Amino acid sequence: MKLVKLLANLGYGSRKEVQRFIRSGAVTDDEGNVLSESDFPPHDKILFRGEELDPPAPFVIMLNKPDGYTCSSDDPGSTIYDLLPERFAHRNPGLNPIGRLDKDTTGLLLMTDDGKLLHKIIHPKSGCWKVYHVTLDRPLEGHEGELFGSGNLMLNSESKPLLPAKLEVLGEKEALITLHEGRYHQVRRMFA
Numbered sequence: 001m002k003l004v005k006l007l008a009n010l011g012y013g014s015r016k017e018v019q020r021f022i023r024s025g026a027v028t029d030d031e032g033n034v035l036s037e038s039d040f041p042p043h044d045k046i047l048f049r050g051e052e053l054d055p056p057a058p059f060v061i062m063l064n065k066p067d068g069y070t071c072s073s074d075d076p077g078s079t080i081y082d083l084l085p086e087r088f089a090h091r092n093p094g095l096n097p098i099g100r101l102d103k104d105t106t107g108l109l110l111m112t113d114d115g116k117l118l119h120k121i122i123h124p125k126s127g128c129w130k131v132y133h134v135t136l137d138r139p140l141e142g143h144e145g146e147l148f149g150s151g152n153l154m155l156n157s158e159s160k161p162l163l164p165a166k167l168e169v170l171g172e173k174e175a176l177i178t179l180h181e182g183r184y185h186q187v188r189r190m191f192a
Contacts, residue, residue: 003039010054011087057093058114065109071100098122099182124181132187136173155189
């Protein structure tokens with residue numbers, strides 16, 4: 001892959017913009033040598049304006065999602081994409097969240113440009129468990145662990161019971177819940 005295409009795929013600009021950056025000397029190797037448009041990047045490190053390039057695909061990042069951001073790319077409000085460097089919005093292939101967290105939920109969110117990895121993790125048959133640290137506004141009643149683990153819990157407006165989940169009580173209003181699936185607002189609805 002030529003240097004121009006690599007930089008464009010990583011989101012540093014359109015091909016024309018990237019060509020201008022290269023011609024202006026903004027792209028160098030780790031020894032400070034200015035690279036040309038036709039260079040095939042065999043260099044250990046390529047720098048753009050003095051900073052090492054982002055890794056090419058497949059790419060996975062960990063994001064500590066704060067409160068108030070949605071996991072949708074087309075939400076008119078604040079989204080997780082607002083937390084990333086602008087060039088990440090122009091990567092090809094683009095970054096997608098592996099699963100979703102509600103707007104008012106905080107925590108670790110993985111993002112990737114690797115569609116196979118994304119589907120492998122989020123598909124219930126993959127056996128990938130998701131762990132949520134839950135803080136409630138009321139005390140636990142004591143029967144939740146048995147109910148969640150039974151595989152018989154039905155959420156309102158759904159016709160299929162939830163897969164069994166694991167509950168570890170950490171305190172009167174605090175628990176870890178481990179799920180095998182990810183339905184709409186599932187954790188919130190399980191504790192409702």
